[in-house]
Amino acid sequence: MRVTTHSDYALRVLIFAALQDGKPCRIEDIAARYRISKSHLTKVVWNLSSEGFLTTSRGRAGGLRLSRPPEEINLGAVMRATEDNGAMVECFDAKGLCAITPACKARRIFREALEAFHAVFDRYTLADLMTRERDLREILGLEPA
């Protein structure tokens, strides 16, 4: 089983943004600190912003920031918004070709398992990822709070 890097990067962006004390930060800097693709990150940020987790502004002194405090950003909501589970298995997809789909009980179990997966994230917020804030700042080369 695999989680897309899209979700992975989404969490990294949120963690980075949570370290900025409300000040906007730039996609370019985030990409540089994590050494990942700025292009890809741009799409991740766009997603997070259209889902309401981030607020972005263009132009000089622009950038992105958390729309809400970390305690109010539920990780289950983030995962559900960033993972596309429409094709987790072939039978989830309307275009699936598995012959036995009409008589197959496995699909229900897959849905149940996926829900259980998300339910774990539902129990955490971004704040739960920030408990080692000091170390995170150091690793990412940010000023101590």
Next chain:
Amino acid sequence: MRVTTHSDYALRVLIFAALQDGKPCRIEDIAARYRISKSHLTKVVWNLSSEGFLTTSRGRAGGLRLSRPPEEINLGAVMRATEDNGAMVECFDAKGLCAITPACKARRIFREALEAFHAVFDRYTLADLMTRERDLREILGLEPA
């Protein structure tokens, strides 16, 4: 999130084998009925057999059959054996490059969520997938029991 077709196919093989009343069946026939790759299916069967779910024999009158009755084949065990979760997210992999891994709390949550996913399958056996046996037989073009 995505499950590999390897696991998907594994379930299909087990379902097919469970419909054979203990008689061996051939990989080639399974591949034909599901219209999927025989080569790939061979690897899936090899895995299931090395994990003890199937018993195979070569040569004339050979084939594969369930090693145990369906009620004794736990789906959680099957999923754990067929899914490679070593790289579910980058930080699960020893070769992962994510900078913040040492200070990141997300990994624990991912592990917890993965375990919750498997735990759902733990509650079912192959027998739970066979409740629509009549329909499955018809779709797969097998003789009624």
Next chain:
DNA sequence: AATTAATATTCATTTAATATGAATTAAATA
């Protein structure tokens, strides 16, 4: 108004995982 700095958008390319195909080898049975 012009310039600069940022996100937004689009498209092309690359990459890596996955799946498939094909051919050969080994084992079992008639």
Next chain:
DNA sequence: TATTTAATTCATATTAAATGAATATTAATT
């Protein structure tokens, strides 16, 4: 011994995902 089947190996194709690059749009500063 011939035949049938799984096991094994290697090459190829396919696909989704990720990356790169270029352009457009927006907004703040000078």
